[in-house]
Amino acid sequence: MDMSRTSSSGGARERLVVIGGDAAGMSAASQARRLRGPDELEIVAFERGHFTSYSACGIPYWVGGDVSERDQLIARTPEEHRERAIDLRMRTEVVEIDVAGARVRSRDLDSGAEEWTAYDKLVIATGARPVRPDLPGMDAPGVHGVQTLDDGQALLDTLAGTKGRRAVVVGAGYIGVEMAEALINRGYEVTVVNRGKEPMSTLDPDMGRLVHTAMEGLGITMVDDAEVTKVLTGDDGRVRAVATEDAEYPADVVVLGIGVRPETTLAEAAGLPLGEHGGLLTDLAMRVRGHTDIWAGGDCVEVLDLVSGRERHIALGTHANKHGQVIGSNVGGGYATFPGVVGTAVSKVCDLEIARTGLREKDALRAGLRFETVTIESTSRAGYYPGAALMTVKMLAERRTGRLLGVQIVGREGAAKRVDIAAVALTAGMTVEQMTALDLGYAPPFSPVWDPILVAARKAVTAVRNNTR
Amino acid sequence: MDMSRTSSSGGARERLVVIGGDAAGMSAASQARRLRGPDELEIVAFERGHFTSYSACGIPYWVGGDVSERDQLIARTPEEHRERAIDLRMRTEVVEIDVAGARVRSRDLDSGAEEWTAYDKLVIATGARPVRPDLPGMDAPGVHGVQTLDDGQALLDTLAGTKGRRAVVVGAGYIGVEMAEALINRGYEVTVVNRGKEPMSTLDPDMGRLVHTAMEGLGITMVDDAEVTKVLTGDDGRVRAVATEDAEYPADVVVLGIGVRPETTLAEAAGLPLGEHGGLLTDLAMRVRGHTDIWAGGDCVEVLDLVSGRERHIALGTHANKHGQVIGSNVGGGYATFPGVVGTAVSKVCDLEIARTGLREKDALRAGLRFETVTIESTSRAGYYPGAALMTVKMLAERRTGRLLGVQIVGREGAAKRVDIAAVALTAGMTVEQMTALDLGYAPPFSPVWDPILVAARKAVTAVRNNTR
Numbered sequence: 001m002d003m004s005r006t007s008s009s010g011g012a013r014e015r016l017v018v019i020g021g022d023a024a025g026m027s028a029a030s031q032a033r034r035l036r037g038p039d040e041l042e043i044v045a046f047e048r049g050h051f052t053s054y055s056a057c058g059i060p061y062w063v064g065g066d067v068s069e070r071d072q073l074i075a076r077t078p079e080e081h082r083e084r085a086i087d088l089r090m091r092t093e094v095v096e097i098d099v100a101g102a103r104v105r106s107r108d109l110d111s112g113a114e115e116w117t118a119y120d121k122l123v124i125a126t127g128a129r130p131v132r133p134d135l136p137g138m139d140a141p142g143v144h145g146v147q148t149l150d151d152g153q154a155l156l157d158t159l160a161g162t163k164g165r166r167a168v169v170v171g172a173g174y175i176g177v178e179m180a181e182a183l184i185n186r187g188y189e190v191t192v193v194n195r196g197k198e199p200m201s202t203l204d205p206d207m208g209r210l211v212h213t214a215m216e217g218l219g220i221t222m223v224d225d226a227e228v229t230k231v232l233t234g235d236d237g238r239v240r241a242v243a244t245e246d247a248e249y250p251a252d253v254v255v256l257g258i259g260v261r262p263e264t265t266l267a268e269a270a271g272l273p274l275g276e277h278g279g280l281l282t283d284l285a286m287r288v289r290g291h292t293d294i295w296a297g298g299d300c301v302e303v304l305d306l307v308s309g310r311e312r313h314i315a316l317g318t319h320a321n322k323h324g325q326v327i328g329s330n331v332g333g334g335y336a337t338f339p340g341v342v343g344t345a346v347s348k349v350c351d352l353e354i355a356r357t358g359l360r361e362k363d364a365l366r367a368g369l370r371f372e373t374v375t376i377e378s379t380s381r382a383g384y385y386p387g388a389a390l391m392t393v394k395m396l397a398e399r400r401t402g403r404l405l406g407v408q409i410v411g412r413e414g415a416a417k418r419v420d421i422a423a424v425a426l427t428a429g430m431t432v433e434q435m436t437a438l439d440l441g442y443a444p445p446f447s448p449v450w451d452p453i454l455v456a457a458r459k460a461v462t463a464v465r466n467n468t469r
Numbered sequence: 470m471d472m473s474r475t476s477s478s479g480g481a482r483e484r485l486v487v488i489g490g491d492a493a494g495m496s497a498a499s500q501a502r503r504l505r506g507p508d509e510l511e512i513v514a515f516e517r518g519h520f521t522s523y524s525a526c527g528i529p530y531w532v533g534g535d536v537s538e539r540d541q542l543i544a545r546t547p548e549e550h551r552e553r554a555i556d557l558r559m560r561t562e563v564v565e566i567d568v569a570g571a572r573v574r575s576r577d578l579d580s581g582a583e584e585w586t587a588y589d590k591l592v593i594a595t596g597a598r599p600v601r602p603d604l605p606g607m608d609a610p611g612v613h614g615v616q617t618l619d620d621g622q623a624l625l626d627t628l629a630g631t632k633g634r635r636a637v638v639v640g641a642g643y644i645g646v647e648m649a650e651a652l653i654n655r656g657y658e659v660t661v662v663n664r665g666k667e668p669m670s671t672l673d674p675d676m677g678r679l680v681h682t683a684m685e686g687l688g689i690t691m692v693d694d695a696e697v698t699k700v701l702t703g704d705d706g707r708v709r710a711v712a713t714e715d716a717e718y719p720a721d722v723v724v725l726g727i728g729v730r731p732e733t734t735l736a737e738a739a740g741l742p743l744g745e746h747g748g749l750l751t752d753l754a755m756r757v758r759g760h761t762d763i764w765a766g767g768d769c770v771e772v773l774d775l776v777s778g779r780e781r782h783i784a785l786g787t788h789a790n791k792h793g794q795v796i797g798s799n800v801g802g803g804y805a806t807f808p809g810v811v812g813t814a815v816s817k818v819c820d821l822e823i824a825r826t827g828l829r830e831k832d833a834l835r836a837g838l839r840f841e842t843v844t845i846e847s848t849s850r851a852g853y854y855p856g857a858a859l860m861t862v863k864m865l866a867e868r869r870t871g872r873l874l875g876v877q878i879v880g881r882e883g884a885a886k887r888v889d890i891a892a893v894a895l896t897a898g899m900t901v902e903q904m905t906a907l908d909l910g911y912a913p914p915f916s917p918v919w920d921p922i923l924v925a926a927r928k929a930v931t932a933v934r935n936n937t938r
Contacts, residue, residue, distance in 0.1 A: 316911065
């Protein structure tokens, strides 16, 4: 047990402790290291798994075969971190944060040995845990989550050892639809069972309906508005079907893509402030509220939604990396902030592209906003140019002010990343009328002369003008 | 000769006269008609050519064979305009604007007959004319501009009747590089002769160099820093080569892609205000400065560059359509403005994508700005995802303030339209530091976890921070 703080000849040497070795934690550690050398700052990082700094978002593409090797998903290995003078303790889980004592208790998952490590500065990057309904059969062989690389490997092992070709995906959010694609690519008959009225509940139902239709067109069986009641197993104990109240869906493999919750068990036990979605609450510098020397980032925190003015929980690698960068800068003696999100997300299922940013109708209502909605169809390229693909764009604009509130897009190639235009406009607080004048890139292979986002903005302007209430 | 103003039973009926039947003119006419019916507003439009409302930007793709039929480039025919109660006079050229008399003199190009037409409101949309150097042989058969549909048809006729497969393109701007692609697609050996040190002078030379290299990689012979001195003809009077001071380039066909100038001969003769680039000057409602009842838009006007605060001339269909929309709204009794441009342009040569927005280094210097430049390489998708293509992003940020000044991108699939992110950020006046927090769409098939634009912004932040002068 080491409670001492070491000193270097150059003065007091501080110790940074990082809990969690993926995107947020290791980005923070790396950025802090860039700003402060080992003589000034000791960095100890704990990771309970086998891997560091990997792309969880890439798991569906590894399972689906687009990415051939697991290691391609690993941005930086434990050895690479250690070469940068980060004392990385793999397979070591932090089991307690003692805030008053400024120390953490860790357990070596192989030996079971525990020890306390003091910190001057602490970064909590414990990530998220997948929602796993407490239902009969949920732990049966053949039922898989896909949150970690270990999960991905276990699923691949199951697929390799399974003769049947029937897969059921539970959940139709990003993970669910991406896993549907992965399983189709591997030759499975895929059924997606979803409790919502439409897939992709991050979209409004009318846009989710387009996803439903397109996924059926891809040969996927879509079961909406269905609650899974249990997983049925065969004589061998393996999964054989997924049951809802009304029906049974035969399954040789089941993938859970129901979503995630912030992993804040440790933080809660330590009395750190959690928000209404269960995530840690931080200030704009990613410092845990009310605590000078504790930072938090990644999937375990709530973030400010710049459009609604409320906290949200969004588990996404791009935010985790930004958080890590901000935390590392501040811990390293620099200055940076994470101002918040507008809720941008893009996804695809085979050639279907899905994107959203800002508020859905129900988000806007909850935030007390009144708004107009418009929906338009346009094409990714000039209509006469080969490969021009239809897309549907829905836009929400605040009543009276005309401020952009949100955009949703469902289409084919060239649809999804157009949402970035709206993401920047949301960040800048633009009105839809201002958007109609945006100087966007135009040439026939890239866009119609009015980009689909501009077509939607023009229609939204008319809707706002016509409603003077 | 009809100098009368007609009246309807509902009161004074105004007459709108439109000069020019392409994007700006006919968009203005159509929008005005939407807002005011024929009983209120008579609309007379003059077009000296054979076509209305067509996509000049699409001509390279028609010549190259991606677009099979000329008529696919026509958004609205003369008949369709007439069905909307627009009195469209084809093959009729306006030869004089009498501002004091509020009338225009037109000439029927087939009969030669002239007449005066009075206007209450006038829209000038006379477009641009291609630069055609006054050199020996420039009018020889086999030498073609590609400004109008008629030009495109003439070039296609030449290509169909020419046995040789050697093409020389003069000029390496957008039209030049797009025509190089078109001719390659038709199986020609293509040489591009360009007076600039690098192709694409709308980019900084370091980025133009990447285009040079990539175009050579496509099998195109690139001749930079070369002034054409004459076109050499054979015994049959047809083009046989293009000569520069140093060399001769054999040519069975020559395409001129040197750029365009505002077509403001009429406006100049009428004493209307022209800017330093020869384009008409308007206010933000697209009204010609100093004139209450005259509007102008499209390729014949100068536009405000929102980044430099100066007027520029940019001939681009997307602006022309916006101008027409704004003019039509104002003429029709509504209200709209065109606030200006940030100078966004995208183009491609085969699979090479080229984009720019904002200021080049020399633009920034001319505007009196000091700046940092950074250049980064990144990929269109997550590095491990199939099809991830390299792109180079150059970013300019103002010294001290860190305000974004410009972005240039050269890459492959997925590169060009990323410039829209920067276009919106420029419009909003964002700093590169603000940009690093942008919530852009991320999923492995669409972007690395740090979008290339964010990678560039992060490096620009460092550059701005490190230079405190």
